[in-house]
Amino acid sequence: MHVQELLDAIDQIQSVDDPQKVLDLTAAALSQYGFTAFVITGLPYRGQSIEGHILLSGWPTEWYERYVFSDYVHVDPVAQRCFGTAEPFFWTEASFDRQKNRTAARVMNEAADIGMNEGFCVPMHMEDGSQGCISMGAERIEMPHEARVLLHMLGIYSFFRARLLKNPSPARRLLTPRETEILTWAAVGKTNRDISETLGITERTILDHFQNAGRKLETRTRTQAVAMALQYRLIQP
Template sequence: MNTTHVLQDALQLANAATVQSLVELYRAAVRHFGFSHFIVTGLPSQGQRFEDLILEHFWPEDWMSHYVSCDYIRRDPVAIASGICKAPFAWKEARIYTDKLSSAGDRIMMEAADVGLKDGVCVPIPVRNALAGCISLSGEEPFTQKDALEPVNVLSLTFASRLQLLVNHSRPKILTLSDREREVLTWVAEGKTAWEISQILGISDSTVNKHIAGAMRKTGSVTRSQAVAKALTAMEIAG
């Protein structure tokens, strides 16, 4: 991707009208650099819960749940390095700052690789209500060379800034799930996979995942289970 295309993409990000359109534009832009997954989050300090600081994520769902439940954010070399560095860096560079955590860090990175997060780049960003934050991007074979860091940095900083302007306005105070989102979440609550739900409802599994993602965004949830819990509490779905 040349400089003109990067600037055009950044301009589109800066003018996105909704969180959904902003996320879709960002996903398309970073895909050019080999990134298929990302998370935008603040880094928790003492007394803060990691899941409360996540602004957006497209991580594999099982990995997201596992990462949160194991509190990996406190030992993740990339997360630790993002609280120290001021400039974007490749994941492999995180070891420079976290040698004393090599055993725990190595295990986390190996587990991430097993779910497709083989390599990546981290962009430190300011996040409201957190001392520091980052966008961590990954993929099977992403571009992590020095010449790729600057355009990814420009796109990510623009995305993070616009996201934080939009996010509080776009998430309604009262849940407004669509009928299909309620239906899909009901089946998720029953333990059905996206493929199983697609067969039950006669729609594609990608459409099922889209409805789940919509419900998660509306409920401000990090995981599917959290979305189900919030929908149950709000009496949007029956237990």
């Protein structure tokens, strides 16, 4: 991957709003180095399932199901290493005792059986204290040394974009309480005059609120703004 390709991929990843597109863009970039499968996931603490933490799965379905169902995350040496390092690593660097730690060996063997002999993992440590990673598997990695840092960067962008798109909680605070109130009245068919009388504010002010809400929701008309707010569940019908 050349620098310009990386910058283009980063730019595109930050532009798309569909998690599937983040998955596709990431897969395309990773395939250049032989990676055929990857996962972008938060890492659960002991006793929790990984299922609700997975942000994007580019794993084969069979592996996804086995990994989730058998709670492999808690014995997977790659996932466990993420808790102890901020720097990316090859799966072979996630060392464990093959004799004593049979469960870890089994996870790595089974990954190899489905075509992930080798891998590279970028750990993520979020500001709120939670952990995650983007882990990539390959039959055989074909990656020059300098690509390591490019993949590190790409991994960070894919991860946070997936996290942002899959976790829309900030969007709930997108609208001000007044905008939410006005859109809610509009959603039940009230005209601007009705709303103006109900809330005791001028129609001019209401139009301003619609305009502001529309800008945030990236819509052009009042109706589109209401539809979008409903779709994002920013207002209740």
